[in-house]
Amino acid sequence: MITNNEYVVNANNVNKRYGDHQALKNINFSIESGRIVGLIGPNGAGKTTLLKGLLGLASVEGELSVLGFNPAKQRTQLIEQVSFIADTAIMPRWLKVSQAVDYVAGVHPRFNREKAQHFLAKTNIKSNSRVSALSKGMITQLHLALVMAIDSRLLVLDEPTLGLDIVYRKQFYNALLSDYFDEQKTIVITTHQVEEIENILTDLMFINRGELVLDLPMESVAERFTELSVSNAQKAAVEKAGYHAISEQQRLGGVSMLFENIASELLTPFGQVRTPTIADLFVAKVNPTQVGA
Numbered sequence: 001m002i003t004n005n006e007y008v009v010n011a012n013n014v015n016k017r018y019g020d021h022q023a024l025k026n027i028n029f030s031i032e033s034g035r036i037v038g039l040i041g042p043n044g045a046g047k048t049t050l051l052k053g054l055l056g057l058a059s060v061e062g063e064l065s066v067l068g069f070n071p072a073k074q075r076t077q078l079i080e081q082v083s084f085i086a087d088t089a090i091m092p093r094w095l096k097v098s099q100a101v102d103y104v105a106g107v108h109p110r111f112n113r114e115k116a117q118h119f120l121a122k123t124n125i126k127s128n129s130r131v132s133a134l135s136k137g138m139i140t141q142l143h144l145a146l147v148m149a150i151d152s153r154l155l156v157l158d159e160p161t162l163g164l165d166i167v168y169r170k171q172f173y174n175a176l177l178s179d180y181f182d183e184q185k186t187i188v189i190t191t192h193q194v195e196e197i198e199n200i201l202t203d204l205m206f207i208n209r210g211e212l213v214l215d216l217p218m219e220s221v222a223e224r225f226t227e228l229s230v231s232n233a234q235k236a237a238v239e240k241a242g243y244h245a246i247s248e249q250q251r252l253g254g255v256s257m258l259f260e261n262i263a264s265e266l267l268t269p270f271g272q273v274r275t276p277t278i279a280d281l282f283v284a285k286v287n288p289t290q291v292g293a
């Protein structure tokens with residue numbers, strides 16, 4: 001059995017090129033078992049490409065190991081222990097919900113039919129409905145119910161809640177934590193809706209233009225980053241003292257400055273300090289040129 005300190009994913013110098021476009025640039029990271037990792041990046045950043053590499057669905061250069069397997073060469077063995085939800089859940093439209101459940105039960109030895117039915121019971125999906133009669137959001141719900149009922153060591157979710165309403169999105173993340181996750185499992189989630197997953201993540205990875213620009217356990221965020229709210233006059237004093245923000249945003253009546261690797265005690269005398277939200281951090285790390293105006 002995998003122990004808590006074993007690596008589920010190891011990526012070493014991973015690169016991916018589509019013609020002239022370099023979609024992944026020298027990516028290095030590792031993920032231990034029992035983590036919930038948010039892979040966050042703007043459109044076209046390389047998230048799906050990286051996930052496809054991890055699953056052996058796209059060839060990449062460099063070293064990649066997932067659950068001890070080489071995804072490109074040992075895809076069959078790897079896929080037995082991984083569940084994956086793509087950002088576009090495709091299902092045959094003529095299929096009935098009950099047939100979809102039967103199908104996964106037939107092909108996946110680790111599928112738990114009762115669990116799937118338990119998840120489906122929380123939705124408005126009827127077991128005799130056909131996929132063609134379900135809304136886009138309901139198809140995603142069906143897909144999630146099927147995948148969460150598979151007892152796999154690694155769950156990869158690419159924009160899992162796209163198209164779902166807020167009530168179901170919350171329900172989904174609650175179910176993910178209470179009914180799916182345990183310390184023997186690992187989850188990698190990509191999303192644009194950072195605020196929703198902020199509280200369930202153990203680790204944060206930001207990717208921008210194919211580069212990994214942040215890779216940090218959540219508990220280190222407060223240690224490494226500080227947000228300081230000051231008036232415009234105080235801002236000058238902060239800068240005079242030699243503290244340079246990595247980004248700034250104009251707020252009502254002042255400025256919000258974001259600092260990296262500067263102890264918050266040093267900043268307290270100038271204004272109000274707090275730990276930045278993941279969304280603020282994302283803007284600062286991924287789009288620094290657009291702030292500070």
Ligand SMILES: Nc1ncnc2c1ncn2[C@@H]1O[C@H](COP(=O)(O)OP(=O)(O)OP(=O)(O)O)[C@@H](O)[C@H]1O
Nearest residue numbers: 018021023041042043044045046047048049050087
């Ligand atoms: N099959 C392909 N052929 C050529 N270029 C591709 C291909 N797949 C992706 N790309 C390009 O690689 C870059 C990264 O794409 P990717 O789908 O990984 O981004 P993403 O972060 O998942 O974006 P989104 O959030 O919009 O889904 C983009 O510039 C995209 O146009």
